[in-house]
Amino acid sequence: MGYNCVVLIKQVPDTKRITGDVMNDDGTVKRSALPAIFNPEDLNALEMALQIKDKFGGHITVITMGLPAASDILRDSLFRGVDEAILLTDRRCAASDTLATSYILSCAVKKLDYDIVLCGRQAIDGDTAQVGPQLAEKLGITQITYVEELTELNGKTITARRNIGNGFQQVKAPLPVLLTVTGDANEPRVAAAKKMMKYKNALTPIEIQQKITAENPDAVQSEIKELAEHKYGKLVEKGLLIKQWDLDAIEADLSWCGMSGSPTKVHRIQSVVLAAKESKEIEPDEKAVSDMIHELIADKIIA
Amino acid sequence: MIEVNRKGEVWVFAEQHDGRLEDTPVELMSKARHLADTLGVKLAAVVLGDGVKDLATKLIQYGADKVYLAEHPLLRAYQTNSYAKVIFDLIHKHTPQIVLYGATIAGRDLAPRIASATRAGLTADCTDLQIGDHTTARDKKVHKNLLFQIRPAFGGNIIATIINPDRWPQMATVREGVMPMPEPDGKRKGRIVEEEVTLAQHDLPLEILEEHKREKKVDLKAARIIVAGGAGLGSKDNFKLVWDLANCLGGAPAATRAAVDLSFIDHDHQVGQTGTTVRPSLYIAVGISGAIQHQAGMSQSQKIVAINNDPDAPIFGVAHYKIIGDLNEVVPMMIKSVREKS
Secondary structure: OEEEEEEEEEEOOOHHHHOHEEEEEOOOHHHOOEEEEEOOOHHHHHHHHHHHHHHHHHEEEEEEEOOOOHHHHHHHHHHOOOOEEEEEEEHHHHHOHHHHHHHHHHHHHHOOOOOOOEEOOOOOOOOOOOOOHHHHHHHHOOOEEEEEEEEEEEEEEEEEEEEOOOOOOOOEOOOEEEEEEEEOOOOOOOOOOOHHOOOHHEOOOHHHHHHHHHHHHOOHHHHHHHHHHHHOOOHHHOOOOOOOOOOOOOOOOHHHHOHHHHHEEEEEEEEEEHHHHHHHOEEOOOHHHHHHHHHHHHHOOOO | OOOOOOOOOOEEEEEEEOOEOOHHHHHHHHHHHHHHHHHOOOEEEEEEEEEOOOHHHHHOOOOOOEEEEEHHHHHHOOOHHHHHHHHHHHHHHHHOEEEEOOHHHHHHHHHHHHHHHHHHEEEEEEEEEEEEEOOOOOOOOOOEEEEEEEEEOOOOEHHHHHHHHEEOOEEEEEEOOOOOOOOOOOOOEEEEEOOOOOOOHHHHEEEEEEEEEEEOOOOOOHHHEEEEEEEEHHOOOOOOOHHHHHHHHOEEEEEHHHHHHOOOOHHHHEOOOOOOOOOEEEEEEEEOOHHHHHOOOOOOOEEEEEHHHHHOOHHHHHEEEEEOOHHHHHHHHHHHHHHHHO
């Protein structure tokens, strides 16, 4: 028997490559100035789903909630072997915190047939690790977090090894289940050349619209719509139109989405002074050492 | 979610495994005590387990005014659903204004599940907590005495202060090792409130087949502050300076390969190419020359303080604060200064 897997993926700014020039003067980060990448542990989650499919068969759907540019990681997933990709994009999703995000994702996942939902343990832009467990709660299913190995899948039960910090645990749970997968779980496969050839021209509707608008700067709305419809039709014939959903398509309650659905707000953002290798020489005397400690406390380096 | 309740208590989820309290929630007690005092409310610890009443007494010694004790045979081992259910019920019964969890594996597994069920906010992996006011930009409404949940974000490149103005309780997980462990006070008095628990087997969907725990090693990766010593310390006895400085900063002691080879400290503490790679907020290098293999394991630290009597030591090339001097004099000065400030 095969298993239906849904993998939640996210496009993230490559926070490992932040330098001084991608910071705004107010200390916020210019997201657009950073290269956007496939969140690393989401690739491990995807790989785990692909291995399940290799062994047992079944169907893999990937979903990403994000801006139109996130279509890139959907194509990347198609190159690696998923069956279906969905872009969940809607301006009304903006400013969603982890609770609103997990609500929106749960509405999308509920539209699908699933046995196993897989997420990366955490995303490198927020490092919260909250969306997985919150999504499991919203779906009313069991969660297994920090999974480092899928030990066994047998009928309607799953056995997995999870990292518990100072050791590991083997746990067994009935399906359906949600797993959050760590970077130690596997080595994600690379894109397959054949699939790359097949899907390199796959597009989401919003990308098509953006492309047509750019190519026809003088066209009016109705003309663009007509051209886009024509292009959709052509891609559908070739199986290259990537599915796109908005909040209406997943029947989300708008009061639980975006800003209004987010209990947490940002009070303040401060930039961390980057290690510019700017160094100070401290005299080895009590006054200088004490001033240094004071500075480290003021900078919240010492709690 | 619960309504804003200014009289609500401050809670700490006192995570325990096999009858032993985790360090992180205990570390949290001193900060939580401070928050409760600032707000003028009671501090309560919440313990779940089976036969763990003795922990309640300890938690009072660590600063709790009250301990909610939920005991049940099905709470013996931690499981997401059973623990989440019990805490969810307690939150709705007692309406605390703040609930804090250690950002341990279990804490980060549990807190989001509770937040989702409660439809309340949650901030992950905080490194500091404060009480403060917030003015909403749109309507200039002032929210007094909110919990400021302070955490690094964007790979540690920014520090964000997060608030949860109206969908309470205000909840956060707090990173391991960022707050100093309080000293127990045997004279403290507090109240133990035994809570009745109703659980059925279906509240425990997981079957724990086996569990392997290693003897707890030092977790250098999770340490926010690391004090590392090198061969320059001279002897195992003198290496105690590293331990002392690490202890007073709430940091972890570490070492170079040279110091480990000289048996000053166990290999678990080794930083560098053949040891652990770390990137703490603060790395204090004591008597370390700074071989490239060592630098590979620590140069990504946010702030580096180096103490060495050799002005040409390579470690100074990556240090933000260079102290050229005798470590036997400088380290005690640092300890003294830290003790005075905290």
